[in-house]
Amino acid sequence: MKPHAIFLLFCCVLFALALNGQEPDAERRVNVYLESIREDVPALRRFFHRMPKGGDLHHHFHGSVYAETFLREALRHDFWVHRADLTLQAPGFRPSGKTRRDWARLSDLRREGRLDAYSARLLQQWSNLYYVPGRAELSPHDHFFNAFPSFDAVADSCLGIGLVEIKNRALSENVTYIETMFTMPQHPIVPETRRHEVLRAGIADTAALFQTLSALFTEITAHPAFRSSVTAHNAFVRKLHETLEIDDDRFTMRYQNYVLRVKPPAQVFTDLTIGFASAQEEPLIVGVNIVAPEDHPIAMQDYRLHMYFYHFLRQRFPSVKCALHAGELAPGLVAPEELTWHIDAAVRIARADRIGHGVDIPYEPDALLPHMAQRGIPVEINLSSNAFILGIPLQEHPLSLYRRAGVPLVISTDDAGVLRGSLTEEYVLLYRNHAFRYSELKQLAFNAIRYSFIAEPGIRERILENLKTDFILFEQAVLGD
Ligand SMILES: [Zn+2]
Missing domain, CATH: 3.20.20.140 (Metal-dependent hydrolases)
Structure with missing residues (x-):
């Protein structure tokens, strides 16, 4: 170990001792407990919860807001969804002409027996649920930032x-x-x-x-x-x-x-x-x-x-x-x-x-x-x-x-x-x-x-x-x- 590394280690030990000395007894004892569960993740989750x-x-x-809430509200108000890219539109939207077939009300999807599949895809598009980097089409960065415009239509009603x-x-x-x-x-x-x-x-x-x-x-x-x-x-x-x-x-x-x-x-x-x-x-x-x-x-x-x-x-x-x-x-x-x-x-x-x-x-x-x-x-x-x-x-x-x-x-x-x-x-x-x-x-x-x-x-x-x-x-x- 190089001399400056020894010095740094010495400083860290001194700092830890000083901190230890200033800590109220309850904090010091809780710290001992916390250290004892450092490798026990469920216990850590219980502690920090x-x-x-x-x-x-x-x-x-x-x-x-969790994506499930957006989905629940979109279902409640019967939003439109684009069958291919999953764009969402409010109930007042009126698709017309050639594009009409690209759109469905969520109630239409339910009748067609496709609602569960679409719901799962919407939850994944609106969050990182089941997202696997490398296997997904978009990078994590783009997947994350694309989520916002894709739930925007329903978010403002929530x-x-x-x-x-x-x-x-x-x-x-x-x-x-x-x-x-x-x-x-x-x-x-x-x-x-x-x-x-x-x-x-x-x-x-x-x-x-x-x-x-x-x-x-x-x-x-x-x-x-x-x-x-x-x-x-x-x-x-x-x-x-x-x-x-x-x-x-x-x-x-x-x-x-x-x-x-x-x-x-x-x-x-x-x-x-x-x-x-x-x-x-x-x-x-x-x-x-x-x-x-x-x-x-x-x-x-x-x-x-x-x-x-x-x-x-x-x-x-x-x-x-x-x-x-x-x-x-x-x-x-x-x-x-x-x-x-x-x-x-x-x-x-x-x-x-x-x-x-x-x-x-x-x-x-x-x-x-x-x-x-x-x-x-x-x-x-x-x-x-x-x-x-x-x-x-x-x-x-x-x-x-x-x-x-x-x-x-x-x-x-x-x-x-x-x-x-x-x-x-x-x-x-x-x-x-x-x-x-x-x-x-x-x-x-x-x-x-x-x-x-x-x-x-x-x-x-x-x-x-x-x-x-x-x-x-x-x-x-x-x-x-
Ligand atoms: Zn931020």
């Missing part, structure tokens, strides 16, 4: 049902807070096409770019549909949240607006402006995120421009928080030089409050990790999502770099419906593949509340108090086992 996990901060609503499903599932696995990327305000504002190239050309001179953005911002906010779109969206979210009684003594949900990063740039800026204005006014909507594949050609081309959009809008709407998908990229997916700057730009230009995924961190500038640690900018870790979509082996996930640098971690699911996972499973995978002590895992659960964007006074504190009590009860139960 029962362990309070705080919140889930990287959570897409549409990707978190907003209420989906929220209740997500809440009940969270409570059943001891998760008491969810911050979900829910919807985007609907609006009719379409900027002139020439604006797109003006913005793209403007990136060379940021002062001029901000002037262009300022003019565009004035135009958008003066549009007659601007105010009504924001008001209607916020009223819709609040009514749904209150009618369904989503918040109660044991559970809290908050929402992020999101925009699609693959649209033309002036449209992305328009959507962001409306998303920010909505979040600024409605306490239930706590942030604005940017979604769709980061490696998509338009997302790659406009990435830096999008970060400047955030920079600009954060000054106009200072109370709105931002978690940004950044660095959801892997070697081979994009050119190597593209792996070196997305997280850095999200942190330094867009001033992101949290980073989603952040898996290209090994290639980013050296100063970034200490900067994130010093500013307390957490990274949202999505182990199974990164393994499935990007092919990052669980034990090679770069969370180790963040952890060593002292960057706060939160553990999240991303799209537990499409990926057919749960927060429990994320903790099992984390523990199986990375050496965490129980006290650190407990810290992760607290991080998922501490780094939430909850804005109203007193709520975060109440959830943290409940979490403390839940952990006392949990530890008593484990040690009494």
Whole structure:
């Protein structure tokens, strides 16, 4: 063993001893138990299912509802399905002419005795159920991202049902807070096409770019549909949240607006402006995120421009928080030089409050990790999502770099419906593949509340108090086992 390796080992032992010494007795004893079941996966699942996990901060609503729910609703409303490519259409759809024979109502398929076969295919198209990499037509990456448009027609009629499903599932696995990327305000504002190239050309001179953005911002906010779109969206979210009684003594949900990063740039800026204005006014909507594949050609081309959009809008709407998908990229997916700057730009230009995924961190500038640690900018870790979509082996996930640098971690699911996972499973995978002590895992659960964007006074504190009590009860139960 080389001298520096011996020194590193010595430091690790010292660190472990120090940690051990500071741990309350109950935590130390639970850790002994947890170590004793490290190789016993069913016992680990039982442990983490029962362990309070705080919140889930990287959570897409549409990707978190299980496909069975979409299928049930499509059957209930008798949707149309395309016999070949399984595209779904709402009941009001009227196929005509030559294409009529390509379409069937789900009730037609039932009469024909083909409903079970079609149902199985739909569940597989909408999730990774029975997906076998290499044997499937599409790569995991494309299979995953194609699932969303294919269930879109029914997903929007499942907003209420989906929220209740997500809440009940969270409570059943001891998760008491969810911050979900829910919807985007609907609006009719379409900027002139020439604006797109003006913005793209403007990136060379940021002062001029901000002037262009300022003019565009004035135009958008003066549009007659601007105010009504924001008001209607916020009223819709609040009514749904209150009618369904989503918040109660044991559970809290908050929402992020999101925009699609693959649209033309002036449209992305328009959507962001409306998303920010909505979040600024409605306490239930706590942030604005940017979604769709980061490696998509338009997302790659406009990435830096999008970060400047955030920079600009954060000054106009200072109370709105931002978690940004950044660095959801892997070697081979994009050119190597593209792996070196997305997280850095999200942190330094867009001033992101949290980073989603952040898996290209090994290639980013050296100063970034200490900067994130010093500013307390957490990274949202999505182990199974990164393994499935990007092919990052669980034990090679770069969370180790963040952890060593002292960057706060939160553990999240991303799209537990499409990926057919749960927060429990994320903790099992984390523990199986990375050496965490129980006290650190407990810290992760607290991080998922501490780094939430909850804005109203007193709520975060109440959830943290409940979490403390839940952990006392949990530890008593484990040690009494
Ligand atoms: Zn995501």
